[in-house]
Amino acid sequence: MTLRTTVLVALALALTTQTADARRRRSMGGERYASNGVFGLGLELGAPFGLNGKYFLSDDRALNFGVGADGYYYRDRDGLHLYLDYLFHPVSLTNNETFKLPLYVGVGGRIWDFNDNRNEDGLAFGVRVPFGIAFDFNKAPIDVFIQLTFVADFFTRYRDNFAAGLEGSLGIRFWFD
16 A cells, blocks of 8 residues: 555545544644643654654644654665654544544754765755644554655755655654653
8 A cells, every 4th residue: 555545545534533522622624632642752664764753842732853764765865864843733633532633744854964876975954844644542652653744955065956855754653651
C-alpha cells in the first residue's frame, strides 16, 4: 500500500467514525485536540529515518524533533539529518473511545550533512513545513503518525545552491508520563 493510499484510507476512516466528545470545544469544523501525553520518543521511517521525539508545550502546540539519516532525496544524497519543528494541532478529525486523530501543521528547520553518489560532501540548512495526522491511542501510551514535509535547502560547500522537495514519513512514538 502506498503512502498516499494509506493517508486517504485513514482520512476516510476518521471521517466516517467521528463521534462527539462533550468535554471538548468545536474548532475549525472538527473537535479541539488535547494530547494524551507530554513527551514521546520513537522511530520514524521514510525521509528522514531515525529517532523522533515530540514534546507538548500545551494541549495543541508541540516541538517535534529528530535525528537520523536522509537518503531518499534529490540526486541520491544521504547523510546525517537533524531537525526541529514547531507544530500546531488545530483540529482532531475524530475523538472516539479508541483514539484521537489530530491533524497537524508546522514550521521548522533542519541541518543536513551529506555525501552524494559522486563522493562529494555537502552541508545544507533548510526550512521544513510538515503536515500530517497522528493516531493518538487513548488506552495505550503510543501514537502512530503519517506526515508529508515540504523542504527547501540552502547548500554550502557544494556544487548546488538550492533545492526543494517533498518528503514523506511514517512513525511510532512511546509516550512517557
